[in-house]
Amino acid sequence: MKVEDGVKLSVIYASFLSALTLYFGIYEILKYFISSIPYLFLITLTALYPLLSLRKKLNSLDIFLIILAFLGALGIAISDTYIPGDVMGGFVLILSSSLIFAGLKDTYSMLYSGLSFYIVGLFLLLGDAVIEVTIILAEVTDYYINCIGESCAGYVFLLRPEIILLILTPFALYPFFKRTHFRRREND
């Protein structure tokens, strides 16, 4: 496979990832204030915006991804109870997503200016995910420490979006490892 093709594929994948991240971010923030399903439809559409605007004409792959994102969003919407509301956590997700999104176009054209945003966004997302997972582990431990000597119910495991993102993010890192193939923009 040519590097260019690999990068293009990663970019498409990352646009999906960034949409999902944005979705989670907005969701976490709204969840903190309100907890109501009708908004979900709106959020899902907003989250799909990056995908729609990436290219002028949509091909079948894009449509497939859109449907996938939609179904994913719906699935998570149903498991409403599993995602905690967290304003700052949501902010970090939205920020990562905007960074990735800001870099998509230029990364697609193999330009450094895009790759910069792309990798900082991904690394922020990755860092966030690793930290959140560590925190979840700490919280579970803490929960059971505080339970010593008392009879308390089992820990209610919240499926934080960061866990899903931790699994999904590494696959988008391909362009980072191929950074030597990138070019400067003219006049730079």
Add this chain to the structure above:
Amino acid sequence: MLVAIAGNPNTGKSTIFNELTGAHQHIGNWPGVTVEKKEGEMSFEGERIRVVDLPGTYSLTAYSLEERIARNFIIEEKPDVIIDVIDSSNLERNLYLLTELMELSDRIVVALNMFDEAKRKYKIDVNKMSQLLGIPVIPTVATRGFGISDLQKVIVKGEFKIKKFEYPSDVEERIKKIENEIEEMGLKNARWHAIKLIENDVDVISKFRNEKKILHLAEHMRHEIEDIYGGDIETLMTSFRYSFAHGLFHEVAERINVGGVTITDMIDYVVAHKIFGIPIFLAVMYLAFNFVFLVAAPFQDIIDFAFNGKDVAGGHINGLIDISYMWMSSFLPQWASSLINYGILRGLAAVLTFTPIIMLLFLVLSILEDSGYLARVAFLMDRITRKMGLEGRGIIPLMLGFGCNVPAVMATRALKNEKERKLSMALNPLVPCGARIQVFAFITSIFFTNNQALVLWSLLILSMIVVFVMGFIYSRTIFKGEGEPFVMELPPYRVPTLKGITVHMWEKSEGFLRKAGTIIVGAATIIWFLAALPWGVKYGSPQSYIGQIAFLIAPAGKYLGLTPQAIIALIFGFFAKEVVIDVLFVLYGTKGAIAIAMTPLQAYSFLLFILFYTPCVATLATIYEEAKSLKFVTFVVLEGLLLAIVFSFAAYTIGLALGVGT
């Protein structure tokens, strides 16, 4: 044998120091200042060698504390060998310091550190460099231990036939003249003194203030040189040395042309971006903050549980302290057993519960610093913090203060300037820590059920305003800096090494445990005495010494709207702020009783008092450890008390006058 390690900041000096000395090291401060001094010992073929890590400097002028410390050490202690640690990926500027060191010593070893990074930029001819300089030059990669044994070998067995660099002959002639005069006085380092006299170095000039003849000669020579070359003397002398560094650099290094953009460029493009820069900073701080305080929680809880046990529905689970109390009571008088266990041991437990936070905090801080992001924080935030008299990095301790002031005070080490560190330490206790916010939440939930959030926010915003205003005032009065410039290097981003981080983390936490810990345990014991004596009273009751003290000040408390019980709670709060809640419960009995004991206005005045008054003993102990000055600690105590009294008094009188909340 004595070896000193000199070099620019961020060249890997500490890493080399750690590699050379291993575990045999001692960390303290340079006398009288808060600059860290590291000393250690290495042995080579049976010889024991003392190694001192000098502060990182770019040159050896008299204008900055670090530079003065470094050069005075070299002049006074005369190390047998100086290791100049050089960042070889940034050779030219690093060689400049070498030109200055060469004027002070003949026995210099050059460690070409970061050789791995340099190899991507230049081809460096190490042998040629060694020949040209006449001293050993060892390429090293400190993070991987590469070149360290060679370094140890040449320290002991190296050959030193240093070829000093020379100024242009017009200048050399004149240096020689002064040098001869100084040699007649029988002073060591005559050449260096001569050069510094010509350069108009304030310290050296004042050292020679009684030698009018030499001073006069130097001034004459200085003017002559300025006339010949045109320009001021400092620029000229620096240029001469830099052109040597420049020449040497081009002799030994050949640039490998690598096109493309470096990772550092790419990251900086985004991290210092107009729109994204500050949101990224906030996100990083949020993650760091969350990580430290949430991951520390289980460790703190388990330590707390192990020592103090726990109240459960059916009674009390005994902790180590309870068990040891019962055991000791079997052979000791009850008061002694109570002192040892509920005074000393409980204090020790308090210290231990701080340790997880301290360790995690320094983990995070080392990652931020070693990766290079801290320098970017300084760059991003400088405009804001400067108004408070702090450089950009000063924002970090202030933000951490919202979690806990103890690690926040320790984090002021990120600031390089002595004055700014003290200023930052004086401001930090005014930031309400997590424990105080917990107290606020509790009290507002009793008295301000309808607008709890509003009251909480008013307190937080007030504290931010006060921090800002006090910073503004302090930096223009008590902590007025000497106007030291903020010229900061931005190192390339690096992946921090596990070893570097753990060493750093361990050093700091150990220091905290040993030194600040002792003070905290001591204070806990004193508080125990005050609360438990005279013998026979209920612990912490109005009849105990603490209670008596509280009733003594109670009349004064009247003007602030504080009840005697509230004052007792405040005195206990000096030990740890969250204790305030427990004490109120003990004294009043129930939540309902607390609610009728004070008017909302009194409660608000109480909250204001808690917001500002004297930080807890752990924070004070840490401040003492960092500043090594009792005067400064007293200042912090008084500052807090005064602010608390002023704000409580103002709120209470105004409230009474307006008739709100009564």
Add this chain to the structure above:
Amino acid sequence: MKLSDLKAGETGVVKNVLGSGAIHTRLLSMGILPGAVIRVVRTSPLGDPVIYEIRGFFISLRKKEAEYVEVDKIVPLHLVPPGSDVHVVLVDGGVGFIRNLNSMGISIGKKIKVVERCCPMRIRTDLGEFTIGMGMAYRIYVR
């Protein structure tokens, strides 16, 4: 002009460093000396400290400090549009590099014309027409 007047992306050559005491010596010992090339890399989001590149490393200076440095604005050759005549003011490199350029008729004070910009760059000097790599063009400064 002052260093603080240069905009992001522009390059200057240091003419003089003013001031006295700490700020003066600090700037000098960072290598900000007459004749040194200094480039404005980027400005902080809040507008004040500015990152400069000098002698291959990056430093941040506050505006107040950058005002002490007097510079002349120069342009690296690779940014010169084709067809323009320029004067070489500075060559950043070792002896070999300078000798190499001399053999093509590029030396300080000489006039050269950029024929074609990219890539590679073609220039005309007194000695004829030459092509030079972009890596070289980065290190030749003109006015």
